[in-house]
Amino acid sequence: xxxxxxxxxxxxxxxxxxxxxxxxxxxxxxxxxxxxxxxxxxxxxxxxxxxxxxxxxxxxxxxxxxxxxxxxxxxxxxxxxxxxxxxxxxxxxxxxxxxxxxxxxxxxxxxxxxxxxxxxxxxxxxxxxxxxxxxxxxxxxxxxxxxxxxxxxxxxxxxxxxxxxxxxxxxxxxxxxxxxxxxxxxxxxxxxxxxxxxxxxxxxxxxxxxxxxxxxxxxxxxxxxxxxxxxxxxxxxxxxxxxxxxxxxxxxxxxxxxxxxxxxxxxxxxxxxxxxxxxxxxxxxxxxxxxxxxxxxxxxxxxxxxxxxxxxx
Amino acid sequence: xxxxxxxxxxxxxxxxxxxxxxxxxxxxxxxxxxxxxxxxxxxxxxxxxxxxxxxxxxxxxxxxxxxxxxxxxxxxxxxxxxxxxxxxxxxxxxxxxxxxxxxxxxxxxxxxxxxxxxxxxxxxxxxxxxxxxxxxxxxxxxxxxxxxxxxxxxxxxxxxxxxxxxxxxxxxxxxxxxxxxxxxxxxxxxxxxxxxxxxxxxxxxxxxxxxxxxxxxxxxxxxxxxxxxxxxxxxxxxxxxxxxxxxxxxxxxxxxxxxxxxxxxxxxxxxxxxxxxxxxxxxxxxxxxxxxxxxxxxxxxxxxxxxxxxxxx
Numbered sequence: 001x002x003x004x005x006x007x008x009x010x011x012x013x014x015x016x017x018x019x020x021x022x023x024x025x026x027x028x029x030x031x032x033x034x035x036x037x038x039x040x041x042x043x044x045x046x047x048x049x050x051x052x053x054x055x056x057x058x059x060x061x062x063x064x065x066x067x068x069x070x071x072x073x074x075x076x077x078x079x080x081x082x083x084x085x086x087x088x089x090x091x092x093x094x095x096x097x098x099x100x101x102x103x104x105x106x107x108x109x110x111x112x113x114x115x116x117x118x119x120x121x122x123x124x125x126x127x128x129x130x131x132x133x134x135x136x137x138x139x140x141x142x143x144x145x146x147x148x149x150x151x152x153x154x155x156x157x158x159x160x161x162x163x164x165x166x167x168x169x170x171x172x173x174x175x176x177x178x179x180x181x182x183x184x185x186x187x188x189x190x191x192x193x194x195x196x197x198x199x200x201x202x203x204x205x206x207x208x209x210x211x212x213x214x215x216x217x218x219x220x221x222x223x224x225x226x227x228x229x230x231x232x233x234x235x236x237x238x239x240x241x242x243x244x245x246x247x248x249x250x251x252x253x254x255x256x257x258x259x260x261x262x263x264x265x266x267x268x269x270x271x272x273x274x275x276x277x278x279x280x281x282x283x284x285x286x287x288x289x290x291x292x293x294x295x296x297x298x299x300x301x302x303x304x305x306x307x308x309x310x311x312x313x
Numbered sequence: 314x315x316x317x318x319x320x321x322x323x324x325x326x327x328x329x330x331x332x333x334x335x336x337x338x339x340x341x342x343x344x345x346x347x348x349x350x351x352x353x354x355x356x357x358x359x360x361x362x363x364x365x366x367x368x369x370x371x372x373x374x375x376x377x378x379x380x381x382x383x384x385x386x387x388x389x390x391x392x393x394x395x396x397x398x399x400x401x402x403x404x405x406x407x408x409x410x411x412x413x414x415x416x417x418x419x420x421x422x423x424x425x426x427x428x429x430x431x432x433x434x435x436x437x438x439x440x441x442x443x444x445x446x447x448x449x450x451x452x453x454x455x456x457x458x459x460x461x462x463x464x465x466x467x468x469x470x471x472x473x474x475x476x477x478x479x480x481x482x483x484x485x486x487x488x489x490x491x492x493x494x495x496x497x498x499x500x501x502x503x504x505x506x507x508x509x510x511x512x513x514x515x516x517x518x519x520x521x522x523x524x525x526x527x528x529x530x531x532x533x534x535x536x537x538x539x540x541x542x543x544x545x546x547x548x549x550x551x552x553x554x555x556x557x558x559x560x561x562x563x564x565x566x567x568x569x570x571x572x573x574x575x576x577x578x579x580x581x582x583x584x585x586x587x588x589x590x591x592x593x594x595x596x597x598x599x600x601x602x603x604x605x606x607x608x609x610x611x612x613x614x615x616x617x618x619x620x621x622x623x624x625x626x
Contacts, residue, residue, distance in 0.1 A: 129466065143563070145458065152565025153442065154601035163559040164593055167479060167551070176593060238480070246476040246559065250456070252465025280477055280489060288467035 003054055003061045005047055006305030007097070008110070009068040011084050014039055016046040017302035018054055021062070021310055023121035025302055026054065035087040044100055051101075063104035064097050065308030067113035067301065074155040077107050106308035110134075112149045112158060113304030114294075115142025118257045120307050122295035127254040131247050132294070133160060135240065135269075136260035138173070139181040143251070160247070161185070165239050183239035186215035186262050192232045193218045202226045219265045233265065234272040241276030244291065248277070252285045259294025266293065316367055316374045318360055319618030320410070321423070322381040324397050327352055329359040330615035331367055334375070334623055336434035338615055339367065348400040357413055364414075376417035377410050378621030380426035380614065387468040390420050419621035423447075425462045425471060426617030427607075428455025431570045433620050435608035440567040444560050445607070446473060448553065448582075449573035451486070452494040456564070473560070474498070478552050496552035499528035499575050505545045506531045515539045532578045546578065547585040554589030557604065561590070565598045572607025579606065 003026070006017040010033060017028040029046045033039055047064070055061045071080040077094025098105040108116075115132035124130045124144065132142040141160030143150040150157050161181035162174050169178025170188070182188055193213045197203045202221040207213040222229035244256055263269060274291055281289075296303055316339070319330040323346060330341040342359045346352055360377070368374045384393040390407025411418045421429075428445030437443045437457065445455040454473030456463040463470050474494035475487050482491025483501070495501055506526045510516045515534040520526040535542035557569055576582060587604055594602075609616055 141563070145463075150458075150564075152598065152601075153567045154565055154597045156595065156598040156601070157563065157565040159562045159565075159595065159598070162595060163562045164555045165480070167555055174595075242477045242480055247563070249472045249476045250454070250470065250560070250563070251463075252467055252470035252472075254466045282469065282472065282475060282487075284467045285465065285469040285472070288465075288469070 001060070004306045004309045005050065005061060005064040005101075005103075006302045007043060007047075007064060007066045007068075008113075008301035008305045009033060009039075009066065009079075010110075010301070011069065011082065014043060015302055015305075016043055016050070017306065018050040018061075019302065019306040023117075023303055023306070025299065025306075028302060033085065036085075036089075036091060037087070040096065044097075047101065061103060063106065063309040064101060065113070065305040066093055066097065066105065066107045067110045067305040067308065068093070068107065070109050072107065072109055072155075074107060074109075074151065077105070079107075104309065108149065108308050109140070110301070110304060111140030112142040112151075113308055114259060114296075114300045115144050115158070115257075116149050116307040116310075117296055117300055117303040118259065118294055119144045119147065120310060121303055122300070123257045123292045124255050127290075129251075129253050130255040130257055131158075131160075131251060131253050133240070133244075133256070133258045133263075134260035134294075135185060135258060135262040137186050139185045139260075160243060163243060163246070165242050180239060180243045184236040184243070184262075189215040189218050189232055189236050189262065192235065193229070196228060196232070198228075201228060203229055215262055219262075219268065222265070222268050230268070233268050236262070237269050237272035238276050240269070241273050241280060244273065244277050245280040248281045248285050248289050253289055255290045255292060257292055257294050259296070259300060263293055264297075314373070317619045317622045318363065318374060318377040318414075318416075319615045320356060320360075320377060320379045320381075321426075321614035321618045322346060322352075322379065322392075323423075323614070324382065324395065327356060328615055328618075329356055329363070330619065331363040331374075332615065332619040336430075336616055336619070338612065338619075341615060346398065349398075349402075349404060350400070353409065357410075360410075360414065374416060376419065376622040377414060378426070378618040379406055379410065379418065379420045380423045380618040380621065381406070381420065383422050385420065385422055385468075387420060387422075387464065390418070392420075417622065421462065421621050422453070423614070423617060424453030425455040425464075426621055427572060427609075427613045428457050428471070428570070429462050429620040429623075430609055430613055430616035431572065431607055432457045432460065433623060434616055435613070436570045436605045437568050440603075442564075442566050443568040443570055444471075444473075444564060444566050446553070446557075446569070446571045446576075447573035447607075448498060448571060448575040450499050452498045452573075473556060476556060476559070478555050493552060493556045497549040497556070497575075499573075502528040502531050502545055502549050502575065505548065506542070509541060509545070511541075514541060516542055528575055532575075532581065535578070535581050543581070546581050549575070550582050550585035551589050553582070554586050554593060557586065557590050558593040561594045561598050561602050566602055568603045568605060570605055570607050572609070572613060576606055577610075 139161035172182035452474030479491035485495035
């Protein structure tokens with residue numbers, strides 16, 4: 001059985017895994033993402049340990065997949081200066097790991113990797129054309145066409161978080177106004193709650209201070225029945241529904257998979273979401289498109305990285 | 314040299330053409346679209362005449378391409394009940410022409426066919442991935458991926474006219490609100506002018522009566538320097554820019570081609586359009602995407618139909 005190494009580099013933690021081509025994770029180690037030098041050396045140490053424990057010099061390891069938040073140059077295999085990681089500047093990730101281990105290395109952004117993992121091992125197993133949303137602090141996306149990640153002309157396809165949903169709407173972290181991310185992300189949900197929560201609101205009680213309100217508090221209050229919290233989730237779901245509708249109209253995919261922290265609230269998001277998409281999208285493409293929660297949950301980071309080494313059979 | 318027959322069925326006229334695989338139109342005949350029976354019999358008569366004049370029984374004709382406004386079932390090759398063509402109900406177009414002429418027949422909607430024609434013979438000759446807009450009375454679209462029409466799960470991909478651009482915006486012909494078609498089509502331009510033109514407006518002078526204002530009058534007034542008319546065009550261009558931005562963010566195409574009657578105004582539409590897309594879209598995918606007017610102009614209908622028979626080389 002061939003092995004694959006996955007490296008999932010996040011702003012706060014880095015996960016190294018060893019998995020099978022069937023998507024089974026056999027070993028995994030997680031550590032805090034530190035300075036570039038420390039993190040690379042830790043990662044290499046873990047990979048060496050995995051290889052000696054599992055591969056045992058038998059060359060059963062097919063390659064190393066690296067999943068990482070951007071900005072990336074996928075052609076050159078370089079990670080530019082990610083926010084909050086000051087020592088990481090123009091890092092030729094692909095080259096570094098290829099040279100250290102003499103193995104094929106594939107690099108992609110975390111949303112594309114997650115999309116492919118959901119296609120190979122998760123909700124999208126039976127389809128070849130899907131769009132994946134990750135709705136979390138930010139919103140990312142990945143487009144799978146014919147079973148493979150579709151990258152586009154400059155490797156920027158799938159950037160659904162910065163499509164404009166409400167011209168002139170709330171300001172987005174990217175500098176524009178009315179992006180999907182500014183309307184339906186965890187950050188947007190928290191912002192709406194901070195703006196609207198009355199003094200005696202359960203949201204505020206859960207958070208303690210207004211400035212500490214996050215999407216988790218809103219989800220918790222909504223599940224406990226708080227009206228404002230439910231309205232805020234429905235609002236986010238409404239904007240997400242417009243985006244999903246537009247993806248259905250333009251791409252007519254077989255499936256839309258929605259993952260990320262905000263999606264974990266289940267029906268709170270999915271019920272109003274699907275109601276609106278049904279109202280907005282044309283019947284035939286709507287009926288041809290399953291809208292499902294992501295399946296891989298906390299494994300999506302590791303399986304995303306591992307997926308990058310697996311080609312369509 | 315192989316020949317191809319093109320049939321372009323529109324609500325008011327039907328065009329039959331005979332062209333080469335290089336996109337040269339050698340013969341063409343246009344007649345008013347009438348009842349189903351009359352139109353089919355006229356079309357067959359013209360095709361027979363073309364075949365006897367050009368093919369001369371030498372079997373150099375490769376097939377018949379049919380381009381048609383929807384609603385279509387592309388899998389079954391059926392045209393359902395198009396608006397304003399009451400006698401056309403559930404017409405098995407593909408079967409009818411295949412049986413009559415014993416030739417391969419391909420059917421697609423007019424926007425997809427036009428997209429392919431622009432890729433093969435027009436603005437998109439040098440690229441393999443483009444999105445085509447036709448901005449006319451309505452707004453349609455076609456997606457070309459890897460040099461071919463991308464149809465999606467239920468053959469509904471490319472329906473850009475009914476993506477939602479402004480939630481809660483003006484009512485669209487499709488019943489929804491805030492669709493691109495309700496904001497940037499010729500119909501939308503005329504509606505804005507009817508709503509806003511003052512009594513002494515040059516737009517109104519050109520049209521005669523308020524109810525007779527169409528997009529052509531607005532274009533004419535704008536070209537003559539009328540401020541309101543220019544504002545209306547800029548408004549339509551702004552909404553179109555949001556759609557173009559979103560296509561760039563999600564699909565990262567090499568090219569966006571814009572055709573249809575409204576695009577014929579040139580800079581009036583393209584100048585504000587490109588300015589807004591540059592402001593809204595991310596730099597890298599924006600720079601990778603040429604935004605160009607369609608090149609085939611009045612030939613796009615015939616070449617669209619003909620294109621359907623041409624496979625990627």
